Each structure stands twice: as C-alpha cells, then as structure tokens.
Amino acid sequence: MRLAATFRAWAVCACTALLAALASAPASAELRIDITRGRVQPMPIAIPHMSGTSAQASEAGRNIADVIAADLERSGFFRPLDRRSFLQDPQALRGTPRFQDWRVINAQALVSGSAEQLPDGRLKVEFRLWDVFAEQQMTGLAYFTQPDNWRRIAHIIADAIYKRITGEDGYFDTRIVYVAESGPANARVKRLAIMDQDGANHRFLTDGRSLVMTPRFSPTTQEITYLAYGGGQPKVYVLNIDTGRQEVLGNFPGMTFAPRFSPDGNRVIMSMSSDGNAEIYAMDLRTRGVQRLTNHPSIDTSPSYSPTGREIVFNSDRGGAQQLYVMNADGSNVRRISFGKGGYATPAWSPRGDLIAFTRIEGGKFSVGVMRPDGSGERIITEGFLVESPTWAPNGRVLMFFRQQPTDRQGRGGQSRLYSIDLSGFNEREILTPQDASDPAWSPLIP
C-alpha cells in the first residue's frame, strides 16, 4: 500500500515535471538586428537655386541658395551637390519634387524654395526641406524682409536646415567681432572690426587711434565690451554696434582687463589690477555698483561666466603656475580644476555649459583645448606656434581662435589669422579677413 502510494506520488511528480518541461518550449524570438556603428561623413544635400517671380527675385533666390550651401558646407556636416547634375530645374520644384530624379544623383535631402518681390517692396522667401528617400517634407518656412537683408534670410534658413537635420541649434545667423591688426610689429595698429560669421558685411568699429583688445559680445543687446588704451591707461568700454555710442564702464583706480558680459547681460565681469595685484570684479550695468569677487595676492584674471550665471571660471597663479579655477558667482567656493603641466589661460565656458575651452602653454608651444567644468576629460583640439583665445559658437559645437605664425629674423612672417574648428578637432577652416586678425568673439544668434 505504502509503496503504491509512493509510486503514485512519484508518477504524478514525474508527469507534471515532464509536462512542464514540454510545455515550456522555447518561444521563437522575433528577428532583431542591432546596428551600433556607422560612418561619419557629410550628408549629400541638393540646394538648387531658388526660383523667382521676377528678375530681382530670381537673383535673390540664386544668392540665397549660394549662401545657404556655403554655410552648410562650412559646417563640415553637409556636402552640397553640384548644381550641374540636377535633373529638375527650380521652376519644376514649385510643386512636389520628383524624388527619383534626386535619388539618382544620391541626394539625401533637397532644399527647394522661391523668392518673390511683394508689391510693398518686401521680399518673401519660402523654402522646403525634403527627405529624398522617405519622399516627405521635413520642414517648410516662409520669411518676409527687406530685399537688402537677404543674407540674414539665407543664414536663418541654413540654421533651420541644420537644426532640423542634426537636432542641434545652428550658428549661421551670427557675427564675429575681432581685433584687426596692421602695421609693423613695433607699431601695430589695432582696430575693432565686425563681420558676419562667413566674413561678409565687414566693417570697422574704431579708427585705430587707441589700442583695443579683447572685445566681447553682450548676449542680449547689440553691445560690445572691450579694452582700450585711451589716454595711457587701459579702460573697459561698452560700444553700441547700431548707434556707435561708446562709454567708459567706470573709472577704476588702476587698470582693467578682460571684460565679459554675464549671461543675462546685466553685469560685466572683469579683472582689475592695482599695486601688482589683479582681482576679479563684477559691475552691475544698471546700478553701476561694483562687487569684488576674489581676494588673493595672486593674479586672478580672464573670468568667464557659466551659461547659468551661477559660476565663474578664471585663471589664477595662486597655485604657483597659471591654472584654471571655478568659483560661485559670489566669489565663494573657489576650486582648482586644471592640473596639467605648463599654464592655462583665457578660459571660455561653452554656451551649452558642458565644456570649458582654454589656451594651454607648455614648453613654448600653444594649444587650444576643452575640459569639463570639473576638470576631467581634457582634450586638445588644435596646436601651433601661437594659437590662443578660443570663443564658442552659440550652439557650443564650434570654436574660433586665432593663429599666429612665427617671425623670422628679418621680421617677416607673423601673420595672424582667425580659424574655426569643430569640437571633434576636424574641419579647421580659416576665416578670411582683410587684414591680420586676433581676439575673436562670437555673437549669440542675432535676435
């Protein structure tokens, strides 16, 4: 009896185990293919001339398309295709494009557009960005402006295309202010100059009678702050680009250097030197009240706000060599973030807040690099005999700096030029300026 019961128990257990085993047959997994690698290469994009309803509009359409193509190509991310290979002409693109014509030439995106002269004299420009493979419109916008302003429309459209395809803000509708240099090395004439980021619309802002340095844009207004040696002593000035009005920021006892705006545009932070000791001060532009931020016998200079305005990076030699430090906006919690050999100078906090660019000098060689705000992840982007003074594009992906060539014994050489470079270290390009150039500053997107 007991044995039979035991057997039955065993049999039941065995059967259930067997059933369970058979029931849990492995489910057939659905096919899934992982792609984790690809190629980094510029996207082939077709930007035909925009069609126009009149001769003037057609010319504007041609110029706008050329500027858009140049902007996108300069970013290093796009490869505008040769217009001679296009099968459809601009008039035919007024409706839906014939996508197979564009697939044939390997265009992955297509920009079609038209320019129209309105009766009230304004120019109407509209464009559409097409995904050629998916045969869909990605974005389409229209702009109205004065005919003279067609360049800005082109830059704005290029920004819209850049943003739609890469997901990041563009930087084409911006300006560069810099110091234009001329003359022999011992009698340099330095003038403030401003131009579009592609080098167009260049004009001088000062006449060169007084030496100027370190111009910086206001993030909110059309103003520039810079250093000028007027009357012997260097002073910080604020210049309004549109009106040309210029004023001294304040009469401080001593010398002031390296001014920068705060992100909200209400304050200017700078370094002031007296009795050989340079400290960092912040001045409120509305109240003209001055706040001292550092208090240390070392030289503290080149301050730069973080995009939140809550922190400041600067360089100081309080540790024995020129290194980078970060502190709170009120001057508290000073901490060192760079520890490499040589010296670190001219820090600039990225508008994205994730990186700080700097100039590094080691063994007589200059380099421009970036590091995270905590000092980690230091990476050199470019180097040379003299490369200095990095400034960020408003999208935090591109840096501009100036590069100076060495002079030989006869005093030849010594050219100084502006260059832009992608954060990855690729796509370094020279910005053409009429004279030598140094100390560039990149404006935010023009409002």
Added chain:
Amino acid sequence: MKRGLIGSGILHASAVALVAFGLPELFRKEPREDVPVVFEVVTVSERATAPEVALPPPQRPLPKPVPQKVETPPPPRPEPPKPEPPKAEAPPPPPPPPEPPKVAAPKPEPPKPEPPKPEPPKAEPRPEPPKPEPPKPEPPKTVAERPPEPVPTPKPPTKKPEPPKAEPKPEPPKPEPPKQAAKVEPKPAAKPPEPRKETKPVRDFDVNAVLNNLRPSAPRAQNTPPAPTPQPPRQQVASAAAPLLSQNLSSSEIDAVRQQIERCWSFIGGGKEVAHIEVDIRVWMNPDATVQDTRIVDQLRYQSDPLYRSVAESARRAIRNPECSPLRLPRDKYELWKTFTFTFRPRDFGT
C-alpha cells in the same frame, strides 16, 4: 517485505539507468543545419544574356522597302490617310508616315527632310509635339538604321513577331519612343547582332533618355521570358530542401545585413547626448529583399525630442538608401524576415 524489496530494487535500477544513460532529451532543439549550397550545372547558353533573344525577329522584316513607301502605312495605321498623300511624293518618308498620322496633319512637311532626321522627331511627339526627349534616342538609331532600310517603322505592323510592339502604336507617347526604339532594334538588317549595343552609346549621353528607357517594360518583355527558365528548377531544388533548413537566420546572415546597413548609416551632429539614444525601426520587406515600408516605433519620442528625431531619421535614411537595397537576406527564408526590427544605437558615434 518482499514488495518493499522489489520496489526498492526497481527504484535503484532506474537510478542506475539514469546515471548510465542520462535524462531523455525531450526538448532538445533540432541541430541547426547548415544551409546546403544548392547549385546546378547549367550550360552557358541557358544563362546567356537576354539580348541574344532579340536576334530572330530581325530576320523577318527586311525585304521590300520600296513598295511600302508608296502606300503601306494606311492599312496598319488608324489614321494614315491624311499623312499619306504627302508621303506619296517622298519615297523615303514611309517610315515616318506611320507616326505622323496624328502629327502630320498639323505639319504638312513630313517629306521635307530626307526623312531620316526629321522623322523620328515627328514620330515621337505625336501626342506631344514639344516633347523633345523621347526623340533623342531615336534619331541616332534611326539614322543608323536608315542606310540599310528606309522603312523601319512600317515593318512592325506587318511583322508578326512584334505584335506587342505594334500594339502600342496607337497608344500614348510615352511607350512610343521606347517601343519604336525596340522596333528599330530588330529591324536593322545592317546590324543584326547588336540591337542592344546600339542603344548603349545613346544611353551614355542622356540621363533622361536612360530614365525614360527604363520605364517601359515592353522591350524587356521579350528578353525576360527566356531568362526565367533556368531559374525555376533551381528554386525547386531549394524549396525541396526547405524543410531541412534552420528556423532562424544564421548569425553570418545577420552580420551581412548589419555590415551592409552600417555602410549606409551616416549620422552628423550630436555629441555625448546621442550615446543614450536607441532607435527601433520596424521594416516590412518585399520578397526581393527591398524595403516595402518602415516605421519608427517610438512615435511619441520622435515627435517630441529633436535629437531622437535626427538619429531616427538618419537611421531611416540608412535603411531606405538605394545603395543598400536590396538587403543581403536569403531569399528562400522570406518568411523569417518578412518583417523585423532594426535597433540603432549611436553610442560609438560622436565626439
């Protein structure tokens, strides 16, 4: 006691048997079979390229161009009457007369040139006089043809072997030019061997002509029939072997597709942020391994996150890129990859 002994003995015996022979493998998967390499020996002639097939038809046409010049076209053509009278004066034109029937009425000068040149253009544009493209490929061919044969066009109607070509005549312009081209091809007595080859130089010159020539299937239709014949036996062999094949794609097959798409995937922009992004794209495939449809699975994020959208669109471009189509999938396992999902992870990209 005895029963206990027997029971215990049986249990011990089964335990020993288990140890000796192991558990029965009830749910062992079938061993994955390697795909048998199916091949069959075929002679070269069976697999020869299609153009050879075009040879027979040319023989028929040829002879008597002269008599046809006189009249000819009217019978085959629906509205030849009008053009005919002018034709009578110009001997060579006969070929053009067939086409111009419609066009000739407005333009009373079919005879004007020594036909070879003007004809093809007239012929083509029948429905659309302005359309220049179709004629383009024509003239060179017809000019070439001319010397041997003044009346290539009328031939088609008379010729049996080209009923398909003859039919399109009354029809729309589009198919016309290519059909005419096709008709012209077999004609050339002068160059029987390569009706095809003649067209090749034309194609090099004009991309539009190439595109137009690609659309109509009639000229191809002739060639395709012979081609498929060698294939069916092969496919039969493959399908006979199907029951023996594995139920999943092999990893090397998946790798082939992966490498193919990686070559086409190019993503620009983005920094560290893209490292966390994963994009799932579901694809529906045609039996010839081209993509029928794609869908980005996470539509909510696609609409709301610009960086996710740019990665997703770059992934979709990679899948739809003509350079990566068709995918390198085994055609005989269509059921396995009729629909599946790609997962794109750009973590190895960016700065």
